[in-house]
Amino acid sequence: MSVDKKEIEELHWLVRADTIRKLWLGGCAVLGVLVLAELFVDPHPYFGIDGKFGFNAWYGFATCAAMVIGAKALSLLLKRADTYYDTTDKGSETDNV
Numbered sequence: 001m002s003v004d005k006k007e008i009e010e011l012h013w014l015v016r017a018d019t020i021r022k023l024w025l026g027g028c029a030v031l032g033v034l035v036l037a038e039l040f041v042d043p044h045p046y047f048g049i050d051g052k053f054g055f056n057a058w059y060g061f062a063t064c065a066a067m068v069i070g071a072k073a074l075s076l077l078l079k080r081a082d083t084y085y086d087t088t089d090k091g092s093e094t095d096n097v
Contacts, residue, residue, distance in 0.1 A: 031057070034057075035054055035057050038053060038054065038056075039053075043055075
């Protein structure tokens with residue numbers, strides 16, 4: 001079975017630079033349309049601040065940023081050395097395979 005060299009060098013469509021650019025532009029366009037659609041929708045705010053224009057967009061962004069920062073802080077507490085699972089006592093290993 002010979003595999004064509006061109007097939008090996010061909011990148012998956014999700015890792016191509018032009019596809020990534022199109023996905024970013026498409027995502028930003030969808031987000032922009034959704035924020036602008038809020039101009040035509042009558043909000044029913046429960047609190048005072050959730051009736052402001054673009055509340056859902058900036059609240060979602062702030063929540064996402066807080067989760068990333070929280071995950072980074074949690075990783076500092078839970079991080080282990082690269083050699084954490086390496087065994088130092090060779091006599092304690094058993095071959096049950």
